[in-house]
Amino acid sequence: MAQAFVLTGSRIATLNEAGDGYGLIEDGAIVVEGDRIEWVGTSRDLPNVYTDCPLKDFGPRLVTPALIDCHTHIVHGGNRAREFEMRLNGASYEEVARAGGGIVSTVAATRGASEDALLKTALPRIDALIAQGVSTVEIKSGYGLDQDTEIKMLRVARTLESVRPITVVTSFLGAHAVPAGSEADAYIDEVCIPALRAAHAEGLVDAVDGFCEGIAFDTPQISRVFDVATELGLPVKLHAEQLSHLGGTALAARYGALSADHVEYATEADAEALAHSGTVAVLLPGAFYTIHETQAPPVQAFRDAGVAMAVGTDWNPGSSPLGSLLLAMNMACTLFRLTPSEALAGTTRNAARALGLKDRGVIAPGRRADLAIWDVSDPAELSYGIGINPLHTRVFGGDL
Ligand code: DI6
Ligand code: FE
8 A cells, every 4th residue: 555645735625514615724734545535634733643654745735625527428429510510600400400410410420439439539538637637527328329339338438447547437328319210118118228237237337317308208218217227226317407397306306316417497396305315416507508508507496405516517529518627617606606615516525426426525534535736725716717727736546
């Protein structure tokens, strides 16, 4: 096991539950042993037992938990820049769709790409997130919509964790869209659910997701997928109330989902349901921005009900080609009126909760030593900057 060391000299935002939301410690010290945090506090209170440990003084910088992107689709083939240009040249969504655009085009590109090709295009995306201090990333399937390709996507997600210093958490998203030529109910029963069983049997699935929306699946169809997830002992999460109110958020709460994501059209009653089930509301400002949505999530209702809020990039080739979790934090503040403290909690403590991970997301004894050291003094600078990356050093599992 690597020798213990003491990280000193900096301001620490522990993001623990208590205090001002940041859990700030001035002139703090963190004792790291192996891949865990042993102790955290002020330098003057460092216990004698650690005084012989090597010091690593990062000076007047800010230390936070490493960031967690709890909602991405970074494994996919092709890109949708052409349809972006078509739309800006006045083409309607229908004309784009008729030209083969939309999720359908990404499905075709993903089906046609080899596992190696998908890995090759995903590596720069995961490297971009690592460069911003991300240590844990959730990656979904959902662009195969057939068993072989859904499994191919999840294998690539697992491979990413073996070739990069990062934790990958996978979500099966077979219920993402109805493939061309298929009927929704038949697709759920004859393709999606068998693919979920096969992917689970191969150890590729950490959670099960779905897209509950008029252009995707209704609550009865999502329920059939969630019933199988429950039978397999897998947690669930749901893209819910993104474009309309279909009852997805309430459904997610009924299943005790880890998270309900997008939730622009969630109601106060939905917020109460999420609070009761302990489900995290994952805010995805990148999609809201890209599709020019006007209905912001009911952030004040989530606050009033005590719903934990997380923030993710939703990095996908269509509705959110957003490659920066720091920019997602800025957008969550500017577009959804989150405070900088809520935005940072949304990419650390609450993002860990949205993934069901209890061993990270705050700086506290026993948690993973996943840390980010920033060239800033005020934690608000992390959300304040637009397209600015002040990362100085990322510590992954205790490794500098
Ligand atoms: N919601 C979205 O915004 C994306 N998927 C989903 O469930 C759209 C994905 C795409 O446009 O490729
Ligand atoms: Fe998404």
